[in-house]
Amino acid sequence: MSIENVSNKKEIIDGLRNAVVNYDEESAKRLAKEAIEKGVEPLEAIQEGLVKGITEVGEKFSAKEAFLPELVIAAEACLAGIALLKPQIKSKKQMKSLGKIVIGTVYGDIHFIGKKLVAMMLEANGFEVYDIGEDQPVEAFIKKAKEVGADIVGASALTTTTRFEQEEIVKAMRREGLKAKIMIGGAVVDAAWAEMTGSDGYADNLQDAVSLAKELAEHGQEETM
Numbered sequence: 001m002s003i004e005n006v007s008n009k010k011e012i013i014d015g016l017r018n019a020v021v022n023y024d025e026e027s028a029k030r031l032a033k034e035a036i037e038k039g040v041e042p043l044e045a046i047q048e049g050l051v052k053g054i055t056e057v058g059e060k061f062s063a064k065e066a067f068l069p070e071l072v073i074a075a076e077a078c079l080a081g082i083a084l085l086k087p088q089i090k091s092k093k094q095m096k097s098l099g100k101i102v103i104g105t106v107y108g109d110i111h112f113i114g115k116k117l118v119a120m121m122l123e124a125n126g127f128e129v130y131d132i133g134e135d136q137p138v139e140a141f142i143k144k145a146k147e148v149g150a151d152i153v154g155a156s157a158l159t160t161t162t163r164f165e166q167e168e169i170v171k172a173m174r175r176e177g178l179k180a181k182i183m184i185g186g187a188v189v190d191a192a193w194a195e196m197t198g199s200d201g202y203a204d205n206l207q208d209a210v211s212l213a214k215e216l217a218e219h220g221q222e223e224t225m
């Protein structure tokens, strides 16, 4: 059943955003449950509510209006809401997997919310996803890619220092002769950086990450034909 009352839906989504901004995990959980009960699209609740909230807290952190402990509590509220909403995202039923993707956050970097959401969306869209977690060295990406025969490797980096690890992953993959395509992402990644690292593409939102993965998987298959 989908929600009829638009203002109620808006209230829930705004409430989710405010819960994160106000470091209020209990409200984030309560509103996530309410979103589910009232038929709010789970992805919309995540993107327009929880993710907007954590982005706002990030801006406050930049402006020194919020500090690390607050950022941690806000992230926990955001993750608690995601944990409830995630199982509600329907997978597109496929006969055949669209490809295997190994994804992780690079070494020295503990941010995982974006990577987790990208992994979840890729899975919901028919990819076989192997999430190796956060703070992962180059070797862990290579090892898993070899082990599962990955078509794509995805690397997330959220800070200007740790993004250099993405470049190292690209170099190591080429050195090892791995054919998998490499896609990168994270708050500090843009087109110029993606090109500089020699990766095959980047995305800064969930929809583009799925489109990019589909494109890369198709190209990969054409190359091996």
Ligand code: B12
Residues within 6 Å of the ligand: 051, 054, 055, 057, 058, 059, 061, 062, 068, 071, 072, 075, 103, 108, 109, 110, 111, 112, 113, 114, 115, 117, 118, 153, 154, 155, 156, 157, 158, 159, 160, 161, 183, 184, 185, 186, 187, 188, 202, 203, 204, 205, 206, 209
């Ligand atoms: C939440 C958060 C935290 C949480 C992380 C919780 C967790 N478990 O993930 C905590 C509090 C732990 C944290 C810690 C730190 N943080 Co922090 N954090 C953030 C914050 C506010 C939000 C990140 C987030 O989750 N966003 C929501 C998700 C959905 O967005 P996203 O990650 O960008 O992902 C999207 C896209 O980028 C893309 N994407 C992401 N990954 C991938 C991968 C692939 C393959 C693809 C295709 C796409 C893709 O798709 C996603 C969906 O839209 C950002 C601010 C910001 N604007 O990003 C700062 C931010 C990233 N943090 C920052 C900093 C400095 C730190 C710390 C160093 C602070 C400190 N002094 O200790 C530590 C890092 C420690 C470490 N070693 O990693 C800085 C980085 C600055 C810089 N330019 O280097 C930022 C930008 C804040 C700021 N403005 O200063 N942080």
